[in-house]
Structure formats: structure tokens, C-alpha cells
Amino acid sequence: MVKSKIIAIGDELLLGQIENSNAAFIAQKLYNIGIPVHRMVTIGDVREELILELEDSLKNFNVTIMTGGLGPTHDDITKSTLVNFFNDKLILNESVLEHIKKLFENRGMEMPEINKEQAFVPSKAKIIWNENGTAPGFWIEENNKIFISLPGVPFEMKPMITDSVIHMLKEMVVPLLGYYQKSKTILTTGITESALAELIGDVKTIIGENNKLAFLPSATGVRLRIDVTADSEENADLVMSKLIKKVTEKIGKYIYGFDDDTLNKIVHNQLVKKGLTISTAESCTSGMLASALTEFSGSSSFFIGGINSYSNVTKIEILGVNADTIHKYGAVSEETAIEMATNVRKKFNTDIGISITGIAGPTGGTDEKPVGLVYIGYSDEKKAYAIKNLFGNNRERNRLRAVNAALSILHFELV
């Protein structure tokens, strides 16, 4: 088995000033190529601590990925510590220097002298190109162990992992494993974990003895992770596509995407593909759905606008909901949700209108209409309806789940 470790380096992490979001990202990518992470460590900008970790890695881990400590200031100790530890020396890399100069040029600035230092790289290292920043990454091999050093800024580090590191590891390390592991995550919406399990039936007969299926529930839907192991990459791909097909036959209706897909992005693509326009009317979420629908560039082709009708006066006067409807059924009701969706669609002259009205909490609930009660209204030229949801007590989570429920309805309508 190939064992890997992630070391995050930086005082700001130990002070709790920033969260380490890099480790989970890297771990997921490594797992997907069959190199599970066995340990994550966070240390300060302290030479001795890094040396202890490097010694541990030389003994116990095939692959070590470090993030952080590659900046140009004296606090950044990663590069010089690596050079000392591996008895290497620094040499100037002209193309890295050009790249750094160019980055400053693009911002209309001259390169500060201190940044030239970042173009000096360990002579034994392979360079991992950093398209988005001045600090290159390094790939060092010693005693058949691999040490990879990357910058700590997620925006710089993440593309280096997906564009370079994962491919390099697949080429070098995975063949040594003697087997190929593939992982794929199936994303579902609109169904509970137990209902999914019932539809799938006996996991072993579908997945086989050598593969794994894990259920991962979350606030935005249940994910299914399939792990496949085979003797070649081709066979792993073959088995995976067979399994995906089998699972899709059982639960295809509820699958909206795979791996890094999001429901936001999928609905965005569905709207673009169908050439339909949409408008929103939101009460308790007050703009969260509208901002989710405009998360990605290009959303102006389908998103025309929306009304955040947080108060009843806005529902009635701006959105034109019948005051009698609110009086008779309440602002949080099937009837109001349907009127909100239909009125916003007509007002904005869009193909689809979607609405959210609910009691986010923590106050405002009654026995009849408790905190967490949320109606999602849908309207197009042919039909209008509302779906009732009962979420929990947490305001923030209720608002997120309401947006997700609305996206889920849009996804099913746009299939």
C-alpha cells in the first residue's frame, strides 16, 4: 500500500486565523487515484518541526505533500529547509523568473527585488508550475520517497494539484501499486438515504465483492461513493462504468451529477441548454436562490431578475400576491407560494417562476406552522404547484436547504 501524508506549514494556521481547507481538497484528489492519506499535520513556520516531519516521512510515507511557507519573506522556511535536509543547493530558474516578472507586469508593477528570490529553486527538484502566483512548487525524490512542496494559497495550490501533481503521481506511483483504484461520487437530490438504499437493494450483488459503495448524506443531498479496484487502469475504468450503469438503472432519476458537480452549476447548464428564462420570488431566503442562480458567468442569458419579498407588504404591493390569499392561508402556505411563483413569472415575463416562502426560525413558529416549514412554488406556462418541506430548527441550515430544494425542483423540471 502507498501511504501519504499532508503537512500544512504556517503560524497563521496554528493561531486559528485561517482554516486549512487545502488538506481536504488534496486528500480527496489523492484518494481518487488510490493513494489514501494516512495523516495530516499542521506545524508552525519552524525549521526544526519541519525537519522532524521530513524524517518521519522518509521512514513511513511514500508520498508527502507540503503546503505553505514558500513566500518571499524570512518567515517562509519551507524551501531553505528542504534544500538543507536533502543536501541540495538553489539555482536560478530563468523561466520561473520570467513568469514572476510577467505577473507583476500584468498588475502594472515592477517586480520587487525580494521576489527574485522565488526564482531560485532546489537543483534536484522538478518544478511544479504555478500559473496563478509567484511561488513555484517542487517535486523532490529521495530513497524512493516523493516530497512535494506547494504554496499555501488555495487559489494557487488547487490548480497545481489537479493540473500537475495528480498526473505526475498517477504516472509514477500508481503503477507501483500493482492495482488501480478509481473512485467516483454519484450526486443525488430529492431522495433520502434510506429510500435510496431500498431502491438499490443488496449492495454486494450490484457492486461485487471487490468494490465498495458508501452512502454520504449531506444537507445538499445524498452522495454515493463507488470505489473500484482492478489490475489495470483500463479494467478499473471498465468496471466503474459498468457499476455506474447498474446504479443508474436503479436510481437514475435522482442523479444530478458526479464528483465536483454542484446542483447550481447543473441547473445553470440545463437553463442555458433549454434556452429558458427564469425569475425568483423569495421570502425567508431573501435573495439566496437568486444569488445561487447567478453564481456562474453566463447566467445573464437565463436569469432576468427576482424580488426578495421578505415582508407581506412587499408580497402584496410589489409582487401582487392577493392580500386575501395571505389573510386566508398565511404568508407561508401552498397558495401563497404558487401565487408568488406565478406572479413573478408574469411580472418578469420569464418562462419559469420559482418561489420560496417559509419560517426560517428560530422564532416565528406556531404549532400549526412550525419553524422549518418551507414551501417551494413552481410556475411555467403550463402548470403551477408548490411543494411542502419540513426542515429543522437551525435558521442558517433551513435557508440553505430551502435553496437546495428549489434547485432540486428546477433540476427535475428541466431534465
Next chain:
Amino acid sequence: MVKSKIIAIGDELLLGQIENSNAAFIAQKLYNIGIPVHRMVTIGDVREELILELEDSLKNFNVTIMTGGLGPTHDDITKSTLVNFFNDKLILNESVLEHIKKLFENRGMEMPEINKEQAFVPSKAKIIWNENGTAPGFWIEENNKIFISLPGVPFEMKPMITDSVIHMLKEMVVPLLGYYQKSKTILTTGITESALAELIGDVKTIIGENNKLAFLPSATGVRLRIDVTADSEENADLVMSKLIKKVTEKIGKYIYGFDDDTLNKIVHNQLVKKGLTISTAESCTSGMLASALTEFSGSSSFFIGGINSYSNVTKIEILGVNADTIHKYGAVSEETAIEMATNVRKKFNTDIGISITGIAGPTGGTDEKPVGLVYIGYSDEKKAYAIKNLFGNNRERNRLRAVNAALSILHFELV
């Protein structure tokens, strides 16, 4: 010096399925009482790994905080490993059992047999009460070292830290230090790091030799952390309030809060206090400001509604912006921003109207109006104006910074 370590336990962390947000939270709280974290480790649900970490802690760390592995299933190895490691035994704690039963009762369910196991606690441990979940925390002392075990669910863990652990540590550990450390973070908005530094002048003359002032820039404003060290808690408090006063004299205008405050929450409180109502007109952020203004319960007292005028047709037909204004100056202009703010204020009959119009990117920019150009419009009965901002290339960050700039303007107007 008191050294502390955080151990996160859970396979799902090593698989990258969830991010470890607990560690940064705990580290920040510990730092604020003078117990800096020297190391963070993440391990799987593996007995041997936890034992190695406990041995390391017994040798090298005064305080060790563990999160995770306290659930009722066989994967959860933390409690049984602690019992073995410290030669302890489990005893039934009746009040914990009552609490667990009650939690299920509140959800209308009977307690499953498996959860009874969670009421058995190490006999030598102090219980750390878990108000929000079934797994109690433990405080174990051995060789003058403190071991604290907490559940991994942030929603359960965080109140246990702030309500119990921090107080217990302050009482027991801090007196042993021989000095008292206090940290406070000053939150500013509407000013850059370098302008702040200029206003403050020579840090040493303000802060003194024994204390520290750190500048922490972020997308939502520059934070200033002050660290004070004194021989008693009273003196530390005294020095801190003197320093806060000195800094406030220099930059008070730009301070909106302290420590865990957010600009959202501050503006919410300002609006409630002044009894003013507000409405929003948003283009590129399309509802993000409206959802920020309604993040907290009670916002219905001031937030009446908003229009997400993502398209020009919405700006003109729904919001009533003059088509000539858009034609002459563009949708992203001072003039359009002012009309948006003024029109929404009148349309919703509120005291304040606030608007955002900009080019979030990554496409849609021109030489004259580049990606990142955002105008924030403000309108009340007496005045209306718009402020120009030039952010960067990243769509997500531009939208966040636009919302923050709008909240910042509201904060200054409502002081």
C-alpha cells in the same frame, strides 16, 4: 510555556469528505487565553494511531484537545482507547443518560439501545456537558497533563469549548503560566492596511515593548490583533483597555466591532436600534446583500424587500430606472447606481435604499469598464450618492467584496 495540541479523529477527514473547521476554532479560543497551539494532527479511526498521539502528548504537551470518534458505532474508538490508555473503566452516568433520552424524546423518538452506551463515561473523567448532542465530552488529568475529548460535530463541539473548556482551562492552567495573556481583535472597514498603519504611526510607542500588534488583512476588511501580557488577569485587562482606547483614538472611525463580530450583525443591530427600514436593488450580486441583511432573526423589523435587477429590462421595467440613464452612462455607472438606490427606496417606501451594480466577471469587461468595477449606491430622504470600487478578476470574490462594501457604507451612515 504551556504547549497544546489538537487531534482530529475520523476517516472522513482523511478521505477529504469534510473539512476540519474545528481546529482553527479551538486554536483561536486557546490563543486568546494564552495557550497557543503548537501542533494539529488528523488521524483516522485507528486505535494504534491515537495511542501514539496520546504517548506524544504525555511527553510533550500540557493540554491536548481531541475532536471526533465519540459516536455510538463501532467505528468510534476514542472513548474506549482513552479508557485503556489511562487504565480506567466505564461507569454509567445517570444524568447523561437522562439527557440522551430527553434529546430523543424531543424529536418524538425512543432512544435506540445503541445510544445508551454513550452514557457510560470514564470513571476518572470530568464530564463536559453537551447541550446539543448525545455524546458527552471528557476531561482527564494524568501526570499534570490535561486531555480533553470532544465530539467532532462543530455544532456540538463549539459551545462546549466556549461554555466549558475555556473556563476550566483558565481556572486551572492559566495561573500556572505565571503570566496572563489576553488577545483582542479590532475589526475595521473602509480603509486599507497601509492607510491604517499610517494613522497608527509608530506601533512600539503606542503598544509598548511587551505587547504585540498584528495587521491581518482579509477580503472583508483589515483586522488588528492586540496581544497583551501581564502578571495578573486584572492588569492584563487594564492594559488591554488602555491600548484599545489609544488605538481607537487613532482609527476609531474605521472600527466596526471586535473579535467575533461581523459587519452583517453590526449593521443589523444599527438598523434595529435606529428603527430604520431598508430595501435593496442588486445587479451583479443578485440577492447576496439582501440575504446578508436577513441572516439573523429579527431582520423583518427593518428589511422590507429588494429587487434583483440582473438584467437591464428588470432595471428599467421593474425598478423604473430611466432607459436614457442606462443608454447614456451604462448599467454599471454612478448614475444608474444612484437611480437604483433611490427608486428602490421609493418603491418599497423605506428609509434607506441601497444598490449594487458592477461587472463581476470573468467576462463582460471593457478597457473603460473593466471586470471588478462596482458601484454602490446609497439613498435616504436627504441625500443620494454612489461610490466607485475597483476589485479584481475573481467573480466570487468580487461579489463578496461588493456586498461587504455596501455593508460598510451602511455602517458609516448608521453610526
